[in-house]
Amino acid sequence: MHMIDHSQITELITMHEVIEAIEDFYLNGNQKSVVIPERMHEGDGDNTILLMPSFFENYYGTKMVGVAPNNPSLGKDTIHAQMLLCNRETLEPLALMDAQEITALRTGALGGISMKYLASDTASTIGIVGSGVQAFSHLQAACAVRPIKRVLVYSRKKESVDRFTEKVNRAFPELDVAYAETHDLMKQSEIIVTATSSKSPVLPELSEKDLAGKHIVGCGSFRPFMQEIPDFVFKQINDVYVDNPMALKECGELIQARELGITNDHIFTLEDLIQNSRRFTSEKEKLTVFKSVGLAIYDLVTAIAIHKKR
Numbered sequence: 071m072h073m074i075d076h077s078q079i080t081e082l083i084t085m086h087e088v089i090e091a092i093e094d095f096y097l098n099g100n101q102k103s104v105v106i107p108e109r110m111h112e113g114d115g116d117n118t119i120l121l122m123p124s125f126f127e128n129y130y131g132t133k134m135v136g137v138a139p140n141n142p143s144l145g146k147d148t149i150h151a152q153m154l155l156c157n158r159e160t161l162e163p164l165a166l167m168d169a170q171e172i173t174a175l176r177t178g179a180l181g182g183i184s185m186k187y188l189a190s191d192t193a194s195t196i197g198i199v200g201s202g203v204q205a206f207s208h209l210q211a212a213c214a215v216r217p218i219k220r221v222l223v224y225s226r227k228k229e230s231v232d233r234f235t236e237k238v239n240r241a242f243p244e245l246d247v248a249y250a251e252t253h254d255l256m257k258q259s260e261i262i263v264t265a266t267s268s269k270s271p272v273l274p275e276l277s278e279k280d281l282a283g284k285h286i287v288g289c290g291s292f293r294p295f296m297q298e299i300p301d302f303v304f305k306q307i308n309d310v311y312v313d314n315p316m317a318l319k320e321c322g323e324l325i326q327a328r329e330l331g332i333t334n335d336h337i338f339t340l341e342d343l344i345q346n347s348r349r350f351t352s353e354k355e356k357l358t359v360f361k362s363v364g365l366a367i368y369d370l371v372t373a374i375a376i377h378k379k380r
Contacts, residue, residue: 071163071164071165071166072164072165072166072377072380073165073166074165074166074167074168074376074380075167075168076168076170076171079167079168079171079172079175079376080171082376082379082380083175083372083375083376083379084214085175085178085179085182085207085210085211085213085214086214087375087379088175088176088178088179088372088375089179089182089183089186089211089214089215091179091371091372091374091375092176092179092180092183092340092368092371092372093183093344095126095367095371096340096341096344096345097344097345099126099127099371100126100127103125103126103127104124104125104126104367105124105125106123106124106125106365106366106367107123107124109121109122109123109366110122116138116139116140117136117137117138117139118136118137119134119135119136119137120133120134120135120136120137121133121134121135122134122135122366122369123366124365124366124367124369124370125158125370126367126370126371126374127158128157128158128159129155129156129157129158129164129370129373129374130155130156130157130158130161131153131154131155131156131366131369131370131373131374132153132154133151133152133153133154133169133172133173133366133369134151134152134153134154134169135149135150135151135169136149136150136151137149138150149170150170151168151169151170151173152166152167152168152169153166153167153168153169153172153369153373154166154167155167155370155373155374155377164377165373165376165377165380167373167376169369170203172369172372172373172376173364173369174203174204174206174207175207175372176364176368176369176371176372177204177207177208177289177362177364177368178204178206178207178208178210178211179211179368179372180289180313180340180362180364180368181207181208181211181212181263181287181289181360181362182208182210182211182212182214182215183215183340183343183344184285184287184311184340184343184358184360184362185211185212185215185216185261185285185287186215186216187343187344187347187350188285188311188343188350188353188354188358188360189215189216189260189261189285189354189358190216190260190283190285190354191216191354192217192260193212193216193217193218193260193261193285194216194217194218194219194220194260195218195219195220195221195222195258195259195260195261196208196209196212196216196218196220196221196222196259196260196261196262196263197221197222197223197224197250197255197256197258197259197261197262197263198221198222198223198224198255198262198263198265199223199224199225199252199255199262199263199264199265199266199272199273199298200224200225200263200264200265200266200290201223201225201227201230201231201233201234202230202265204265204289204290205223205234205263205265206234206237206238206241208263208265208287208289209221209238209242209263210241212261212263213242213245216261218245219244219245219246220245220246220247220248221238221245221246221247221248222248222249222250222254222255222258222259223235223247223248223249223250223255224249224250224251224252224255228249231249235247235249252272252273252274253274253276256273256274256276256284257276257280259284260283260284260285261284261285261287262284262285262286262287263286263287263288263289264286264287264288264289264290264298264299265289265290266290266298267290267296268290268296268297268298269296269297270297271297271298271299271300271301272298273286273298273299273300273303275300275302278306278357281303281306281357282355282356282357283354283355283356283357284357284358285354285357285358285359285360286299286303286357286358286359286360287360287361287362288321288323288359288360288361288362289361289362293321294319294321294325296321297321297323297326298323299323299359299361301326301330303357303359304323304326304327304330304332304359305330306357307332307356307357307358307359308332308336309332309336309337309338309353309358310324310327310332310336310337310338310359310361311337311338311339311340311342311343311358311359311360311361312324312337312338312339312340312360312361312362312363313339313340313360313361313362313363313364313365313368314339314340314363314365315337315339316363316365321361321363323361324361338350
């Protein structure tokens with residue numbers, strides 16, 4: 071069994087390749103081979119463990135996540151995660167990987183696929199609310215699918231913005247990175263990403279005219295009591311795009327969107343976008359919203375892609 075850490079993953083695979091792997095999963099993968107059992111969620115005092123298994127073609131994988139909220143007081147990370155990849159037939163372990171990096175890559179890739187099919191082809195400015203791991207992974211994805219030149223970022227803490235800016239400058243020295251208040255960020259950006267754990271909306275209200283042609287990607291909220299994208303956005307759109315149907319039950323903004331009148335007939339998945347891309351070409355001229363909450367199969371597809379490049 072091979073051990074593959076964070077640095078090795080970044081050397082082995084690019085965001086562009088992860089995007090291609092997920093697209094190929096839907097275009098050429100054997101969907102009949104896919105099995106996604108219900109994830110295990112268990113509390114242990116203040117801590118939580120998550121086990122997320124999935125099967126695809128010749129592989130079986132489980133992502134194991136531990137969340138220990140008291141760790142920062144001990145000088146340790148809150149989340150620790152590993153991805154175990156196995157041969158499906160023999161269950162022989164093939165690799166143990168850093169799942170935090172896999173999660174960042176696959177979540178960014180999901181958002182990037184939505185940008186590829188729904189954002190303006192000439193989109194050059196991205197606005198990001200949040201400055202953590204997913205903020206950076208979505209920037210990586212945006213740069214992989216669109217000619218990004220300018221990055222506007224907002225976070226409540228200046229030091230967080232400074233750290234994010236330094237990271238972007240190292241990885242993408244050609245980009246113009248600047249802090250912006252959310253109103254200016256939203257008005258000036260063609261692509262808008264919300265990557266926070268906020269329980270209340272983080273975007274200010276703009277007119278229908280100002281929002282036309284923009285693409286919003288929400289990746290932070292993942293519980294029913296969380297909502298990054300405000301109601302006024304859903305009142306201005308007819309369709310909503312999600313990474314998988316579970317998002318409709320798991321995150322607050324989509325629960326709210328359905329209460330505001332968006333029906334199942336107007337909810338489309340990542341699979342719809344990839345397999346019927348021509349159908350959605352005209353959507354690039356409208357305000358569009360994509361929401362992801364993740365699914366074990368995307369971790370597995372990413373892990374397989376990494377394993378094949380080893």
